[in-house]
Amino acid sequence: MIAVLGLLIGALVGIFLDPTVPAGLQPYLPIAVVAALDALFGGLRALLDGTFNDRVFLVSFLSNVVVAALIVFLGDQLGVGTQLSTAVVVVLGIRIFSNAAAIRRHLFKA
Amino acid sequence: MTPRDTSGTGTSAAHGTRAVPPVDASMSLLNEVIFRPVDAGYAEAAARPAVARSVGQRRLRATVNLVVAVLLGVVTMSAVLALRAPRPSVVESRTLLEEQITERSADADTLQQSNEELSAEIARRQEEALVGKDPALFDELRQLELLSGSVAVEGPGLVIELDDAEPSDPDEIDPRTLVQDIDLQIITNGLWAAGAEAIAVNGQRLTALSAIRRQGPAILVDLAPLVAPYTVEAVGDVQAMQTAFARSVAANHLTTLTANYRIPTSLRSATSLTLQGSGTTTLRYASVPDDDVASSGATDDEGTS
Known part of the structure; x- marks a missing residue:
C-alpha cells in the first residue's frame, strides 16, 4: 500500500511543482505514460486478486516505463520509431484492456 | 469434442500418446498477452514463502x-x-508575436493620431489662407471635402449593429457564425444603394478609396482592424433609406445571418450621427487631365477599350 500512497504523493507533488521535462525526453513520454497505465491496471488487478505486492508493483512500473522508452529510443535509432511505438501501444493496450476486463469482473461480477 | 481437438478422429487422439500441437500454436504471443495480462511477478511473490525480517x-x-x-x-x-x-517553443513564439502585434498597433495608432492632427492643421491653414482671398474657392473646397469623406459629417441616419454569434462550443467555432467581410460589404453596398451620403464602420469612414476586406480572421476597413461588435452608421434621409434598404438584398442578407447563423443584428434610426472624416486621401497615380485632352482622350479610350 505504501507504493500506492507514494505514487499519489508523487503525482500531487508533480502537479504542484510542474517540473519541466528535458526536450530530449519528449518523444518517449507518450509511450512511458501508456506503460505506466499498464502497470497501474496490473497492480489494481493484483490487488483485487489478493496478490498485490509493493515491490513487484514498483519494479513492474519502473521496468515498464524504462523498457517502453528504450524500445522507442531503439526504434528511433533504427528508423522504425513510429512502427515500434505502434507495436508497444498495441501490446500494452491489449493488456490494459484485459486487465480492465478482469477488474470489471471482480468489481461487478459481470 | 473440444474446439482444440481437430484431428478428426476425436477418440483416438484423446486416448493416444501422440502430442497434438494446439491449433493456435502460432497465436502464443497473443494468448500470452491476452490471457496472462497481469504481471507474473505478483503470483510468484505470493507463492514465495514469507521471509521473516x-x-x-x-x-x-x-x-x-x-x-x-x-x-x-x-x-x-x-x-x-x-x-x-502546448510546446514551450510554440508558446514563446506566440507571446513574441503578440508583443509585436501590440507594439505595432500602438505605433499605428500614434501615426493615425498625428495624421489626424496634421489634417486638422492643414484644414486650418487652408481656411486661413483662402477665406480672406477667395471665399468662393474655399466654399468649393469645403463641398469637395464633404463629398470625398475627408472631413467629419453630422446628420440623421441609420445604425446597423452586428455581432459574432455566441459560440455553442468554445473549442470549435464555426467561422460561418462570425461576421465576415462579405457581410459588411453587402450591408454597406446596400446602404449606399439606399441613398446613404456617408458611411462609417466602427468609426472608420468609408470613402471612394475604402476597402473592406479580410486578413485571416480579422476584418480590415482600409488598414484598420475591426473587432466585434460591428456598428455600421449611415447618414442620409432616414425614411427613404429605411424603405429602400428594407427592399434591398442587404436586408435579406441580414435576416439570413440571424436565422441561419444566429448572428445578432439590429437596425435603428438615429436623429443625429457624427461620422469622423477619413483624413486626406492621397492619389498617387490619378491626376487632373488637361482640358482639351480630357474630352477627346477620354472618349478615345472608351471607344477602343
Missing part, C-alpha cells in the same frame, strides 16, 4: 519503496503534464 529491515524496505514510488509518481505526472501543455 527484523523491524529495521522492514522499515528500510518500506522507505525505499516509498521513495521510489514518489519518484515514479512525480515522473509520470510531469510526463502527463508535459504532454498536455
Whole structure:
C-alpha cells in the first residue's frame, strides 16, 4: 500500500511543482505514460486478486516505463520509431484492456 | 469434442500418446498477452514463502519503496503534464508575436493620431489662407471635402449593429457564425444603394478609396482592424433609406445571418450621427487631365477599350 500512497504523493507533488521535462525526453513520454497505465491496471488487478505486492508493483512500473522508452529510443535509432511505438501501444493496450476486463469482473461480477 | 481437438478422429487422439500441437500454436504471443495480462511477478511473490525480517529491515524496505514510488509518481505526472501543455517553443513564439502585434498597433495608432492632427492643421491653414482671398474657392473646397469623406459629417441616419454569434462550443467555432467581410460589404453596398451620403464602420469612414476586406480572421476597413461588435452608421434621409434598404438584398442578407447563423443584428434610426472624416486621401497615380485632352482622350479610350 505504501507504493500506492507514494505514487499519489508523487503525482500531487508533480502537479504542484510542474517540473519541466528535458526536450530530449519528449518523444518517449507518450509511450512511458501508456506503460505506466499498464502497470497501474496490473497492480489494481493484483490487488483485487489478493496478490498485490509493493515491490513487484514498483519494479513492474519502473521496468515498464524504462523498457517502453528504450524500445522507442531503439526504434528511433533504427528508423522504425513510429512502427515500434505502434507495436508497444498495441501490446500494452491489449493488456490494459484485459486487465480492465478482469477488474470489471471482480468489481461487478459481470 | 473440444474446439482444440481437430484431428478428426476425436477418440483416438484423446486416448493416444501422440502430442497434438494446439491449433493456435502460432497465436502464443497473443494468448500470452491476452490471457496472462497481469504481471507474473505478483503470483510468484505470493507463492514465495514469507521471509521473516527484523523491524529495521522492514522499515528500510518500506522507505525505499516509498521513495521510489514518489519518484515514479512525480515522473509520470510531469510526463502527463508535459504532454498536455502546448510546446514551450510554440508558446514563446506566440507571446513574441503578440508583443509585436501590440507594439505595432500602438505605433499605428500614434501615426493615425498625428495624421489626424496634421489634417486638422492643414484644414486650418487652408481656411486661413483662402477665406480672406477667395471665399468662393474655399466654399468649393469645403463641398469637395464633404463629398470625398475627408472631413467629419453630422446628420440623421441609420445604425446597423452586428455581432459574432455566441459560440455553442468554445473549442470549435464555426467561422460561418462570425461576421465576415462579405457581410459588411453587402450591408454597406446596400446602404449606399439606399441613398446613404456617408458611411462609417466602427468609426472608420468609408470613402471612394475604402476597402473592406479580410486578413485571416480579422476584418480590415482600409488598414484598420475591426473587432466585434460591428456598428455600421449611415447618414442620409432616414425614411427613404429605411424603405429602400428594407427592399434591398442587404436586408435579406441580414435576416439570413440571424436565422441561419444566429448572428445578432439590429437596425435603428438615429436623429443625429457624427461620422469622423477619413483624413486626406492621397492619389498617387490619378491626376487632373488637361482640358482639351480630357474630352477627346477620354472618349478615345472608351471607344477602343
